[in-house]
Amino acid sequence: MNFIEHLNKTIQTNNSLLCIGLDPLVNRFPESIKQQSNPIFAFNKAIIDATFNYVCAYKPQIAHYNAIGAEDQLQQTIDYIQNKYNIPVILDSKRGDIGSTAAQYAKEAFVRYNADAVTINPYMGSDCVNEFTKYQDKGVIILCRTSNPNAGEIQDLPTGNTTVYENVAQLCIKDWNANNNILMVIGSTNPEQLQKIRALTDEMIFLLPGVGAQGADLEQCVSKGLNSKKSGIIINASRSIIYASEADNFADAAQQAAITLQNAINNYR
Amino acid sequence: MNFIEHLNKTIQTNNSLLCIGLDPLVNRFPESIKQQSNPIFAFNKAIIDATFNYVCAYKPQIAHYNAIGAEDQLQQTIDYIQNKYNIPVILDSKRGDIGSTAAQYAKEAFVRYNADAVTINPYMGSDCVNEFTKYQDKGVIILCRTSNPNAGEIQDLPTGNTTVYENVAQLCIKDWNANNNILMVIGSTNPEQLQKIRALTDEMIFLLPGVGAQGADLEQCVSKGLNSKKSGIIINASRSIIYASEADNFADAAQQAAITLQNAINNYR
Numbered sequence: 001m002n003f004i005e006h007l008n009k010t011i012q013t014n015n016s017l018l019c020i021g022l023d024p025l026v027n028r029f030p031e032s033i034k035q036q037s038n039p040i041f042a043f044n045k046a047i048i049d050a051t052f053n054y055v056c057a058y059k060p061q062i063a064h065y066n067a068i069g070a071e072d073q074l075q076q077t078i079d080y081i082q083n084k085y086n087i088p089v090i091l092d093s094k095r096g097d098i099g100s101t102a103a104q105y106a107k108e109a110f111v112r113y114n115a116d117a118v119t120i121n122p123y124m125g126s127d128c129v130n131e132f133t134k135y136q137d138k139g140v141i142i143l144c145r146t147s148n149p150n151a152g153e154i155q156d157l158p159t160g161n162t163t164v165y166e167n168v169a170q171l172c173i174k175d176w177n178a179n180n181n182i183l184m185v186i187g188s189t190n191p192e193q194l195q196k197i198r199a200l201t202d203e204m205i206f207l208l209p210g211v212g213a214q215g216a217d218l219e220q221c222v223s224k225g226l227n228s229k230k231s232g233i234i235i236n237a238s239r240s241i242i243y244a245s246e247a248d249n250f251a252d253a254a255q256q257a258a259i260t261l262q263n264a265i266n267n268y269r
Numbered sequence: 270m271n272f273i274e275h276l277n278k279t280i281q282t283n284n285s286l287l288c289i290g291l292d293p294l295v296n297r298f299p300e301s302i303k304q305q306s307n308p309i310f311a312f313n314k315a316i317i318d319a320t321f322n323y324v325c326a327y328k329p330q331i332a333h334y335n336a337i338g339a340e341d342q343l344q345q346t347i348d349y350i351q352n353k354y355n356i357p358v359i360l361d362s363k364r365g366d367i368g369s370t371a372a373q374y375a376k377e378a379f380v381r382y383n384a385d386a387v388t389i390n391p392y393m394g395s396d397c398v399n400e401f402t403k404y405q406d407k408g409v410i411i412l413c414r415t416s417n418p419n420a421g422e423i424q425d426l427p428t429g430n431t432t433v434y435e436n437v438a439q440l441c442i443k444d445w446n447a448n449n450n451i452l453m454v455i456g457s458t459n460p461e462q463l464q465k466i467r468a469l470t471d472e473m474i475f476l477l478p479g480v481g482a483q484g485a486d487l488e489q490c491v492s493k494g495l496n497s498k499k500s501g502i503i504i505n506a507s508r509s510i511i512y513a514s515e516a517d518n519f520a521d522a523a524q525q526a527a528i529t530l531q532n533a534i535n536n537y538r
Contacts, residue, residue: 023370063366063373067381071340094366096390097332098417098478100508101292104332112336121365123392123412125419143392148367150394157436159426164433167426209367239369 021238147187212240290507416456
């Protein structure tokens with residue numbers, strides 16, 4: 001089963017479009033977790049055990065592991081999600097480089113960590129993208145329009161009647177997707193942009209960050225992002241769920257936050 | 270001494286604008302290196318010991334280490350270059366993400382590895398860039414126009430009378446460089462583009478990849494890239510130097526290739 005099939009199956013099984021971002025920051029862990037020998041894995045495991053029924057994917061953000069040399073705990077986390085719960089894992093790394101180097105980044109994501117999908121940056125063009133998409137069973141999630149405050153400086157530049165991010169969308173849809181394994185990141189902080197991109201493709205799945213800590217309007221982003229089958233989006237929340245409490249009840253609080261968001265999304269479907 | 274001062278001092282001391290990229294691929298190492306317990310560090314050490322007099326910087330490309338879990342050997346390499354030869358180290362990682370995550374990538378580069386400079390991707394805008402430039406003594410080298418065959422798909426998109434990459438250059442020069450620690454990557458494979466960007470700034474230093482394995486015209490890229498002080502560029506070569514020979518004489522061959530390229534660059538200054 002390839003990534004998109006696996007993702008769609010999990011969406012159905014769990015009746016969820018929610019992806020939880022695993023962005024661990026040890027200074028936000030409760031003391032009982034900090035004191036463990038592998039605190040990041042202990043934290044993630046507790047979050048995963050409490051939320052696996054309410055998600056369609058998990059998305060560990062790699063910088064949070066690389067910054068402190070916790071590659072082993074990233075690997076433990078990915079293995080745990082896949083082996084215990086068979087839920088798709090998106091490695092959020094936003095890589096991009098010339099072909100020969102992109103091949104090494106693809107190897108990092110898909111061979112070393114065995115992630116099911118990876119996020120990548122489109123700025124360097126198709127010889128970068130192709131090194132990832134050639135792994136046909138994996139998902140390649142390309143940044144189109146991101147959710148951060150200054151995303152528009154480059155992404156919204158006008159190019160004739162259109163914009164840079166719309167050009168990226170067209171490349172993803174028309175030129176780069178020979179293996180049918182591309183998805184796009186569209187920030188949910190700007191529903192009009194989401195609507196513009198949805199008008200270009202009914203098929204492609206969008207990963208929508210920006211809900212939760214980044215403050216997007218959930219109703220707007222669901223209604224503008226859904227395709228004609230009331231699907232085609234996955235909505236990521238990271239900090240608003242995993243740090244819903246920073247006390248010993250963090251896993252229960254994360255479960256409640258996940259259920260609440262799962263239901264809110266489904267109410268707008 | 271900040272990164273740019275350190276770089277300029279090394280350029281003067283070694284009379285060199287050459288940066289050597291350390292992109293190790295174990296399958297290209299001679300058997301005698303492959304058999305060592307830390308083959309990547311052994312390979313890099315031999316290259317560094319043979320070339321330190323002829324370079325202004327080294328640029329380890331991080332995917333080549335991450336792909337096989339060799340973070341420890343990357344750290345050994347950086348430490349060795351800094352402690353034994355006091356030559357600036359550019360960590361080539363082309364990172365980019367929302368501010369809170371960019372802060373983790375900056376921590377990876379500047380705290381974990383203690384690199385002197387890092388390459389980053391501009392697609393996500395200034396809230397990403399600022400997390401790196403706030404390390405005032407470090408260098409932040411932003412992708413402007415890259416050297417790979419399909420770079421133009423996004424970077425050359427026309428935006429009125431200009432292009433995406435020229436917009437990136439203007440942002441780097443006018444808006445993002447409050448701490449005077451930004452440099453730009455301009456591929457040497459297109460000298461006309463290099464000339465356009467040089468016309469926008471006499472001051473800013475450019476990192477020029479694409480010489481060597483990627484086949485750029487050295488005379489053109491030196492003549493179009495130099496500023497009015499016959500400086501302002503560093504020219505990177507990776508594979509053409511470190512794999513000049515793949516036999517036991519690889520370090521001697523790398524030394525010869527480095528000297529030849531150093532002299533060729535200086536001849537065109």
